[in-house]
Every structure is written in C-alpha cells, then in structure tokens.
Amino acid sequence: MSKEIIYGINCVSEAIKNSNREIYRVIACKENSERISTILKNAAAAKIRIDFSERKILDKICQSPHHQGIAAEVSHLKTYEIFEALALEKEAKKAMWLAADSITDPANLGSMIRSAVCLGFTALVLPKNRTAGINSTVAKVSSGALEKIKIIEVSNLNSSILELKEKGFWIYGADAKGEEISQAQVAFPLLMIIGSEGDGMRLKTKEHCDKIISVNQKSDFDSLNASIAAAILMYQISLKNK
Template sequence: LGAIIRTAYSAGMDGLVICQDNSASVTPAVVKVSSGSAFLLPICIVNNLRRALERAKEKGFWIYGTEKDGRPYPQAIFPEKVGLVFGNEGSGMRRLVKESCDETIAIPMANPFDSLNVSVSAGILCFEILRRRLFPETGPR
C-alpha cells in the first residue's frame, strides 16, 4: 500500500480510496514505504466501496476497474475525472464492485501470466494518466 500511495502522489493523482475491510491498513510501515506521501495525498477509508464508487460517478467520475479480460488500457480514454479500481491480487475485484465500474481495462503483457503486483499495475496506469495529461496528443482520439 505504501508503494501505491507514493506512486499515486508522484503521478499527480488527487486521492486514494481504500476499502476498510478488504485492504491493507495505513500503518507506520506503510507511511514509511510511502516516503511520507501518505501525509500529502488525501486518503479516504470507506466501509462500502460500491457506494463510494456510485457517489464518485454521481460527481462525474468515470470508473475503470482493472482485470485481465478488460480492454487494453492504451485504447482507453482517461477523462479529467477518472477513478481506477484495483482488485485483490489473488481474487480480483468483487462482483458488485466490478458491476459498479463503467468499464474494465487490462494491462497487455508480452507473455501469458495471471497478473502483475497491484502496486506495479497502479504505477503503470497512474503514470499513463499523467503522460496523457502532459502530452494529450499521444492518447487515443
């Protein structure tokens, strides 16, 4: 979790939502791994992720879930208000959470493999969003 917080902050994300029951907690070790960015990035801990996603959508956010059968992320359009949902590394997103997403995207891999570490996936997608914000001509039209 610390690496995800550090990555999200470095890539200019506006915040992080963590589900209280199914995620790692923000502990002193997590803060240390985040290199202190846990104090700089707004973090919201919620009891019901599905409800939080619905509220975000009501506020105009487009929510992408991540899974191996989703559309390849280079084809995705990332609007200004975008949320990314990363599931458990072992079991992925829960069904109701997945159903709350507007669409699912995947990170293409050269060799067949189940999944990447969640912090690696978060890094790839957060920095893809930053790249497109800095260089909009490089994204899909």
C-alpha cells in the first residue's frame, strides 16, 4: 500500500482516531509540547511506532517547516463510491454534500473541507482531474477535518451529478449571479458545487444545477475567495436544514 506524510498537531491527532487510516509511524521533535505528548501517548496506546527527530530533519521529511513538531507516515485516505457514502448517512434525506469543480489550490480545498465538517456537510465529491488532489497541504489546512469527511473521487463530475439526481439529491451551484442564499429556498438532500475563483463552474456543470446561489456582497469589490464564499454558503444552507 502506498504511503504519504501528513503533519500538524490536529492533523496527526485526528488521523490516529480514524479507523480508515493505517498509521505506520509517528515522527516527533525531541523537544515537544504538552499537546504533542498527549498525541504520543495515544499513539503508544494504539501500538504505533514512534520516532524522534531533529526539527531540521522533520522539515525535510514534511517538505515544510509548518509541521508544529509532529508528523505521521500513513496510508492514503479511504475513498468512497456514491452508494457507499449514502449508505453511511445517518439521515440520508437531510444529507448535505459538497463538490469541488476545478478547485486547483490545495489550501482552498483544505479550508473548504474544514468549514464543511464544522457545518455538517458529510461528503466531498472530488473530480480526479482539473481539481487539487488530497495531499499533505490539504490535510494540514483542514486541521484534521479531512479525517471526518467521506471523500468521493469521481472520473466525471457531471455523470455523478446525474446519478445523485436519480437518488433524490437537489443540485445547487455557486455563482456571483445566482439567487442570494439567505433568500433562496433549498431542498434536501443536496449537493453544493463550488467552482474555481477565476472561471467558476464549468458550463455543463452549471446546466445540471437545479438552482444557482450566491453570497450577497455589500460592495462591488469582489474580495471573497472560493473557500470563504463556500463557508458562507454552507453556513446559510445548514441553517435551513431543520
């Protein structure tokens, strides 16, 4: 099985709790904090190998200095088919899923995942092409949320949208010219699609949407990046899911 490195306190802590991850080893700086000590105790209790390292060496292992003194060598995150993710929903009729269309910035994707988990979205539909893949940057920026969401990798987003429609999902796409979300009526279960900052959703994807929604901005200054817009839309949608 292929391996990858993830890093950061929350990221490693949540990975250890995730039964869908295999943790091959945890790597920590010799001088560490109380929070890292707690993670190491949990790793030891789970019989996970623990290695200690100099900070400069850990920088090289992570290919980043932003590891907070801890990293882990892990298996790739489990991905799901649509039917598998649906079967795991506690309340399928109220399901809220997110889709990323042409989101190529891993930091944006990680931030979206963090907001999605906080706001009750339970799955991410992620095209295999033209979108950032799941990597260590996505994991770090998500601050552990990546371990709590079902990742559905698809070859064709539009085909997956049609499949979800057949299963009763309503499809909502984000676009600056859409209906303002606080005023819009939405139905569940739903899939909300976020497109790239530059081009938005692809035209064919937009055509499959049941409704286009937007964030009401108070000025004509277009200052919201994709992850912030996604967070606002997901928050407003979560308020309507009663």
